[in-house]
Amino acid sequence: MKKIVILGGGYGGVATGKKLHKYFKKHNDIQITLIDKKPYHTLMTELHEVAAGRTPEDSIRIDLNSIFEGRKVDVVLDEITNIDFKAKQLTSDTKIYDYDYLVIGAGSEPAFYGVEGAQEFGHTLWSYEDAVNLKEHIHNMFRLAEKKSSLEERQKLLTFVVAGGGFTGIEMAGELGEYKEELCRIYDVSKSEVKLYVVDMLPKILPMLPSDLIKKSEDRLKKLGVEILNNVSITKVNEESVELGEGKVIPTKTLIWNAGVQASGFSSKLGLTLGKRGRIQTNEFLQTIEHSEVYAVGDNAYLEEEKSPQGIPQIVETAIQTGAVIAHNIHADVTKGSKKAFKSNYHGYMVSIGGRYAVANLGSNNNLNIKLSGFMAMLMKHLVNIHYLLEVAGFNRIWTYMMHEFFHIKKERSFVGGHFSKSSPNFWLVPLRLFLGGMWIYEALNKISDGWLNPENIYIVQTATSAATDWAESADYVEPLLSQPWPIVQWGLDTIVAPFAFQFQAMAVITELVIGVMLIVGLFTVVAAGISTIMTFVFILSAMAGLEVLWYTFASIALIGGSGSTFGLDYYLYPYLKKIYKKIPLIKKWYLYTD
Incomplete structure (x- = not known):
């Protein structure tokens, strides 16, 4: 072994x-x-x-x-x-x-380079615990400032210094620049009181990027209220200040140390x-x-x-x-x-400056040298993260990532804003779910009364030329949305449906009944809404449905998000099935579940 x-x-x-x-x-x-x-x-x-x-x-x-x-x-x-x-x-x-x-x-x-007090009083950002502790510390600074009347004390609490102009330092500074607006609102603090600094001993930030992307990064940081101090070294750190070269001092209780590892x-x-x-x-x-x-x-x-x-x-x-x-x-x-x-093969470098903006230099080691900024750079950064997560934990982690970054994002702190995160409680969909379910049952019962379950009565397709006419007459529709089926749909009607017309006719009625019941009781609502959507598209493309079918379509799409978890059986069934599902070895191995 x-x-x-x-x-x-x-x-x-x-x-x-x-x-x-x-x-x-x-x-x-x-x-x-x-x-x-x-x-x-x-x-x-x-x-x-x-x-x-x-x-x-x-x-x-x-x-x-x-x-x-x-x-x-x-x-x-x-x-x-x-x-x-x-x-x-x-x-x-x-x-x-x-x-x-x-x-x-x-x-x-983290490397502290012998700077006195940096390790003792600085906050590092190099572990899960660091991130959690720093988040709480930042909130605590605003909580304390809210209660202070002394301008000098408030300024110390509301001044944040990031040491290091590399990727980690700039990303942290960008996030703080974005986050301060929300913090100021929560704790009733004026934005003018919050001071943000990036301090680096090098002549420019992000030295691994080309000059034009560095300039865009600097402009973005300035727009977020971050002051950049280049060619400046930190000589000493204590509990209430950061001492710089040439005797300069920044009064602060927060130094975030990202000066190297x-x-x-x-x-x-x-x-x-x-x-x-x-x-x-x-x-x-x-x-x-x-x-x-x-x-x-x-x-x-x-x-x-x-x-x-x-x-x-x-x-x-x-x-x-x-x-x-x-x-x-x-x-x-x-x-x-x-x-x-x-033999290394690096594909470039990307850095986000807040949740809405990024810069990227792609293929710099492969003579491609593609430069991106703003929306496209942020999109590329997310795609790279998703690619890594696909390798590490597959669908499970990609789903979680998308929820965190796009669908559950707060205060529009995403490169797509808050468009995908605007959600309303599912209970507002319950009336629509019940109504759509009832209408499907009503349609099915009408067809049964018209003799759709009698083999002698064929209402759906008999020949290619009579398909739309037969359907229109049986359903009392005046005019279908399409004058004739799509060619590929027509082929399917002639070769697949026509030989088994009654079976397809009966199946359509039964499906409508099943969909209606599932929607009313809230059982596998997502599946029922999905089938409902597909059925309406089939009816439309087959030239078998009029204008009134469109409300079925859009109602079905709205319900795909799920409403059975509110006043429905899904509320009880999904958690139970999820426990069983996640224990299946194949599912766990291929990460085919959500947390």
């Missing part, structure tokens, strides 16, 4: 585990274990959305067990305290884990050869220098390339790509195949 251990459930660890499952899912002699001290995978690129109240807290957490459900990866919740490379063992306070291959993905942590303290103290910022030096196959069976993934890996002379960047694409290469190389080693060297 070969034992593969992945240490860490971040982007790199999850990517490695997913790929290893594909390689070894039919190998009974391979055991894959992922160990993390937290039971969930954190979407690090979305932390700012939670910190600034755009999305709920659970939007950035994905349970690791659900990610690897039905896959050849065992998730273990434990905190590793030591690694013995000679004995090939990982140790926690309670257990020892043996390995034949080890993937170190212990992640990274370094490898986690754990991985940098393992005794392995290190590159810059404590990252583990690897060869081209991402193996550590000392041990060929030990790999470093994502932020932990340090490898210099021609296009990355300072080391491969600590971004999500790096984590995913290194994970794929490591999985391939472990598989190659087990099966005596050929390893492949890591």
Whole structure:
């Protein structure tokens, strides 16, 4: 039994585990274990959305067990305290884990560069807990300011400094610029009192982007009320102020530290050869220098390339790509195949500045150099997120993401505004549901009284030429919406329906009865409304329905959103079925459920 251990459930660890499952899912002699001290995978690129109240807290957490459900990866919740490379063992306070291959993905942590007070008084944004705590802190500053009469005290509370002009810092500043309007309204604070700063020692923000996109980013931040201080270093931080170079001071109780990251303290103290910022030096196959069976993934890996002379960047694409290469190389080693060297292939960089605006430089490493800003850049950022979530947790997480980002979004903080989030309680649809159900039953009973269930009476299609006329006469319609069926529909009427005219006729009556009953009792309302919609379109395209059928169509579409959960059987049935449905192994494996 070969034992593969992945240490860490971040982007790199999850990517490695997913790929290893594909390689070894039919190998009974391979055991894959992922160990993390937290039971969930954190979407690090979305932390700012939670910190600034755009999305709920659970939007950035994905349970690791659900990610690897039905896959050849065992998730273990434990905190590793030591690694013995000679004995090939990982140790926690309670257990020892043996390995034949080890993937170190212990992640990274904020770098404070020796700035006095930065770690003690600054708020980092590098974990789920950071995002939640920062959100509460921001609200608390406004709560306290609301009660203060001293202008000096209010100003300290309502001044927010973001250290770092990289992606995380700018995204956080943009979110705050958007969020302040809502906070000011909630806590009765004037917007003019809120001061937002981005402080960076470099001459420009977002240095990985071209100058024109940097200019657009700066313009957007200024529009949101964010002041940018470039070529400025933070020299000292205390509880009530941030000291800058040349003796400048910003009175504030909130410093959000996003000035850079370094490898986690754990991985940098393992005794392995290190590159810059404590990252583990690897060869081209991402193996550590000392041990060929030990790999470093994502932020932990340090490898210099021609296009990355300072080391491969600590971004999500790096984590995913290194994970794929490591999985391939472990598989190659087990099966005596050929390893492949890591060669990065980055597709560009994107940064959102609030929920409505973004900039993107796509294909910059592939000579495409597509520059986007505004709506299209934000759309691309969402598509990239959805693509990643599709790989990690399939339909389940994509559905959750769309709910958080588009359909349940508050205060129009989305690039599509609030158009998709405007919803009303389902109980307003109950009268429409009952009326539509009653009308379908009325239609069915009329047809029964006219003899539609008698095989001797054929009211629907008999020949192609008489189809519309027969239907119009039987239903007492004066004029159908279409003078004749669509050609493809006509073909279906002649070749499929005509030979079994009575069966289709009877089925139409029974379907109308069933739809009516389902709508009235609120049973599988979405399904009933969907069938109702389809039936009306069939009648229209077959030139068998007049103008009055359109109200059936639009009423059916309105009910597809579901109203059976209000004064209907769906209220009781759906929760029960959902519990059973989510326990089906195939459903869990392919994430075909919603939370």
